[in-house]
């Protein structure tokens with residue numbers, strides 16, 4: 001069973017900050033060298049495979065497009081003064097812009113300019129992956145500065161060629177072949193909450209989960225460009241995914257200052273939905289609930305008819321919902337490492353619950369209540385140290401501390417003895433009794449030592 005007591009959250013928080021700084025400036029896109037260099041940086045945290053799906057590969061109704069790279073992109077006046085330069089911000093160029101070298105009237109240029117009036121200082125993030133086009137994104141204030149009577153020089157030097165979708169992948173093998181999919185996307189340039197925060201959380205989640213011995217489920221981690229990455233991955237791994245993946249978590253927008261949110265799976269009451277909701281309840285978090293929607297992230301692909309994998313998302317400032325979303329204001333000032341770590345804890349806690357849905361105990365004393373006092377389990381002073389010696393747990397002191405409150409723990413033990421019939425999982429008992437899973441785990445450990453429970457495989 002998962003135990004995250006020893007995780008050094010402060011150290012992780014510091015590392016998260018480092019990786020925000022390292023990865024934010026990289027110009028990522030669906031097929032670009034930026035994705036590969038970002039994955040290589042994330043491999044410093046923990047190892048995973050990088051697999052490639054080449055340009056031209058047919059995947060369901062789609063074809064993997066060409067790889068895009070950009071050398072320079074700017075708008076200048078005819079005196080050579082540069083006004084908008086991609087070098088200043090990756091978002092200035094319409095992602096996947098083709099080359100252009102022209103002098104244009106303002107009225108011609110205007111059709112290729114993207115801005116957002118409501119946020120006059122923000123540069124919007126725009127893409128044109130599957131339609132050849134070129135364009136610049138700029139703040140409304142920058143747009144207003146342009147002279148409607150002038151001509152402008154526009155230069156974009158970009159290339160399209162054979163390349164590959166790069167996908168980070170790692171399968172953590174548990175006792176069961178049933179898998180939980182943990183997915184995030186990797187294609188956004190210089191945007192912090194959407195989607196850099198998801199990339200970093202995904203990697204630390206992988207790193208922490210690899211340290212857990214004896215997982216019940218297997219965990220399939222994938223990090224891929226949104227939409228085309230998920231579609232191509234599913235296309236190439238159709239049978240494996242259909243056979244093994246039971247539920248999923250799609251990680252995105254996890255480090256903003258706003259409230260926690262939960263996007264429900266298409267089923268709405270799948271195991272993963274219930275585990276997320278329990279996690280919020282246990283942590284007394286007043287979360288925002290978003291019903292399943294056909295817009296969103298890669299759950300759209302994973303939950304499509306051929307696969308029907310129920311996927312949930314835990315967010316902290318969900319995409320679409322915060323005003324800085326998909327603009328240059330979604331930057332390193334908007335996110336905080338400590339917010340990301342809070343989200344990471346919730347993802348880990350959700351996985352703990354998923355794991356405990358496969359943990360079953362059976363009472364060895366089904367005939368009426370056990371006589372607890374006979375076993376010296378309870379006294380009016382609470383547990384004594386001698387009761388827990390032999391638990392084989394390095395955290396005996398903690399358990400003793402936990403159990404000092406007799407009244408608080410008596411019920412937990414009795415509920416376990418009431419429900420543990422070998423058929424109801426520890427997670428279900430936690431749901432039905434509204435007792436925190438951690439406390440039930442502690443109580444179960446005591447009952448195992450006392451030979452009142454046995455674990456069923």
Ligand code: ZN
Pocket residue numbers: 188194195319326
């Ligand atoms: Zn996005």
